[in-house]
Amino acid sequence: MADFNTIARPYAQAAFKLAREKNALAAWSDQLGALAAVVRDVQMQAILASPRLSPNQQRDLMLDLCGEYLDEGGKNFVALLAENRRLIALPDVAAQYEALRAAEEGTLQARLISAKPVDDALRDAVAEALGKRLKRKVSLQPEVDEALLGGAVIRAGDLVIDGSVRGRLNRLTTNLNR
Template sequence: MAQKTTVARPYADAAFQLAQAAGALAGWGEGLAMAAAVVEDSRVAAVLGHPRVDDDRKAGLILDVCGDALDTRQRNFVRLLVERNRIGVLPEISRQYDRLRAEYEKTLDAELISAHPIDDAARDRLAEALSQRLARTVSLQTQVDESLIGGAVIRAGDLVIDGSVRGRLNRLTSALSR
């Protein structure tokens, strides 16, 4: 995993710089995500890993499946990854690109997991409070997990706020066992 991250970083940086220069951050994000999904497909992965399939056919397969979703520079980017035998790290490149884009646009996807459904007004207040605390525009997705017993858990990037009853019980158990 660490090796894929290291290998993917310069490619993600290059893709981000190309997208930024072209004013097409969203388009590049969508294109990379689509191409990454194609590469992750088990049938495509089998062809990409086959030693008798040449680079042109490998790139052609990915580009054919993606169709018109990729512009000329994105298509060239895919070809470059195939030529340099880096196409397998395309999913990681896409993830790193998304992080760079989110950092640049000062956005953050957060998740609110609660024991009970949260109404829209409370969700919006929480998203606003997180936006102010993190100095980013926060997009908050909600999910219900009844095993939490009560309370909620918020995950926003590296930040985790565990205000669930289950989390409090786990912390209490840990403290008592010391």
């Protein structure tokens, strides 16, 4: 899927501002998540990129698919995006909205990528240590990557902590080559 970050930014900011004013950050997360999931479908992307559908037809299609998950503000948001032919940018709008929400709430979503499944106690300990380091509440999503030889990699926004065996070997090789 194309990168619509620049296009999505003002829409994400507007949605966030409206959600904060209405004290509905979680509700808007749910709405944008549902809309983004629909737009991520390859067939839907082709439909939304087609010049054959008018903005009103695009709006009606999205409301038919997601209307039950949207409040009045969400429906108006879909209409605005359709009018400007920006529905295709919804996954990026949702991602940027979530980043704004996390910053507002002082939370951070991070991924813990390991060679084998991590138990809950270790995941909680890593989340707590990372939270102290970053001074935020961290929610860790565990992932398994069997390509890792051992260890783990933590990705939290722009921060990457590579404690994998491969990462250690790469650092050792770099140091030996100096």
